[in-house]
Amino acid sequence: MCGRYLLYSSTDVLARAFGLDPTDRPNLAPRYNIAPTQDVPIVRLGEGRRRLDRARWGLVPSWAKDLAIGTKMINARSETAHEKPAFRQAFRARRCLVPADGFFEWTSENKVKQPWLLEPAAGGPIAFAGLFEHWRSPEGESVQSCTILTTDASADIQHLHHRMPVILAEASFDRWLEATVDEARPLLCPAPVGTLRARQVDRRVNAVKYDDPSLIEPAPVQASLL
DNA sequence: CCAGACGTTGTT
DNA sequence: GTCTGG
DNA sequence: CCAGACGTTGTT
DNA sequence: GTCTGG
Numbered sequence: 001m002c003g004r005y006l007l008y009s010s011t012d013v014l015a016r017a018f019g020l021d022p023t024d025r026p027n028l029a030p031r032y033n034i035a036p037t038q039d040v041p042i043v044r045l046g047e048g049r050r051r052l053d054r055a056r057w058g059l060v061p062s063w064a065k066d067l068a069i070g071t072k073m074i075n076a077r078s079e080t081a082h083e084k085p086a087f088r089q090a091f092r093a094r095r096c097l098v099p100a101d102g103f104f105e106w107t108s109e110n111k112v113k114q115p116w117l118l119e120p121a122a123g124g125p126i127a128f129a130g131l132f133e134h135w136r137s138p139e140g141e142s143v144q145s146c147t148i149l150t151t152d153a154s155a156d157i158q159h160l161h162h163r164m165p166v167i168l169a170e171a172s173f174d175r176w177l178e179a180t181v182d183e184a185r186p187l188l189c190p191a192p193v194g195t196l197r198a199r200q201v202d203r204r205v206n207a208v209k210y211d212d213p214s215l216i217e218p219a220p221v222q223a224s225l226l
Numbered sequence: 227c228c229a230g231a232c233g234t235t236g237t238t
Numbered sequence: 239g240t241c242t243g244g
Numbered sequence: 245c246c247a248g249a250c251g252t253t254g255t256t
Numbered sequence: 257g258t259c260t261g262g
Contacts, residue, residue, distance in 0.1 A: 001235060003245025036245070045238045061232070063239050071260070074245080085232045085240060095262045106245070113246070150234080163235075206246050208262045233241075235245095249260075 001075050001146050002128065002165035004205070005103035006117075006216070007031050008043065009125040011113075014041075014052070014099055017125050019173070021049045033104075033211040036074040042132055042146050045098040045134055045177050054144035057154045061086045070145055075143040076131060078149040078166055078188035082181050087147070090131035094223075095176055095184065097168065098128040100149055102216075104205055105160045105198075115205040116160055119218050127205040128164035129188060154190040157198060165179075 009017070009031035015025065018175050034040055036058045036191055058070030081087040093161070102119035119127045132146040149166040157164060168176055171189050189197070204210040 001237090001245075037260095037262055059233095061239085063232080068260075069232080072262090075234055076236070089239090104245070115245090147233095151238090161235090184252095208246075227244105229242100229244090232240085245262105250258085252258090 001150050001159065002103045002148060003033050003036065003074060004115075004118075004208075005128075005165075006101045006174060007034060007099055007125070008213070009099070009103050013127060014073075017128070017170070018043045018052075018097060018099060019050050020052055024049075024052050024149070026052055030213075031211060032215045033205055034209060035208040036071055037078050040088060040146065041099055041129060043099060043127070044094070044132065050173075050177070053096075053144065055132050055144045057091065057147075058145060059086065059131060059133050059147035060090070060143060060145040061133060061176045062133055062135055067143065073145075073147050074089045075150045075165075076147045078129070081131065081149060082185060087131055092181055092211075093133075094132045096132045096146060097173060097176065098130040098146065099125050100128055101125050101164075102196075104201070105157070106206075107160060113203070113206055115201050115203060116198050117201045118157060118160070118164075118198050121197045124189045127168045127170075127173065129168050130147060145205075149188055151165070151188055154193050155195045155203045157196055164190065167195060 011025045059073040060070040076087045082091045101124040104115045129149040135143045150163045153164040
């Protein structure tokens with residue numbers, strides 16, 4: 001699945017990779033530990049162009065009574081999202097790309113949770129397939145939110161998990177953003193073997209309060225082994 | 227009919 | 239809002 | 245996803 | 257054990 005990710009590419013790099021309007025250059029702080037409920041950049045169609053927008057990670061359906069439901073909607077199964085009450089309207093009309101430079105998965109041994117970084121072997125950034133939704137609170141507060149679609153893990157990362165985020169190739173962006181449901185669904189499949197490489201990273205990643213480049217520097221040799 | 231869920235993952 | 243379960 | 249809270253009353 | 261917050 002995908003419950004924590006990174007996005008540190010510059011706005012210029014994102015603009016080139018995602019074909020954004022040249023005037024669309026918001027300042028983005030580099031992020032090394034993005035967690036659910038936080039605001040993240042998404043790429044969506046607006047006025048015929050691909051625009052960077054912001055959305056709270058964890059989709060809040062339009063009928064929700066409060067924001068809390070979003071914490072349960074950080075991922076959507078790509079096999080069923082088009083028919084689920086929480087996601088199907090977004091699947092029909094509000095698909096997006098979620099830019100990333102990698103994501104984290106965890107292994108657990110003797111109750112020690114060890115994070116791994118999965119990053120694009122060819123260099124980033126990459127595009128997760130996403131959905132977004134608009135919600136208005138009883139008090140009139142307006143919130144845009146999003147979710148990341150998941151699929152079976154490709155062979156190269158199955159030793160870490162059996163699900164992974166859907167990663168779209170650039171050639172698929174237009175179809176994902178614009179095509180019909182039936183045309184878009186076949187795009188939701190595991191990334192080709194070799195797309196990602198995995199390496200252990202600092203366990204500080206577990207705590208969302210840490211968010212800096214040192215989190216993904218190569219792990220130091222364990223002193224206890226010397 | 228009304229009430230309550232609406233989700234994913236992993237583990238048992 | 240819409241579906242499921244009782 | 246993981247970490248941290250999980251509660252009330254009264255007082256500052 | 258389960259929920260909430262980030």
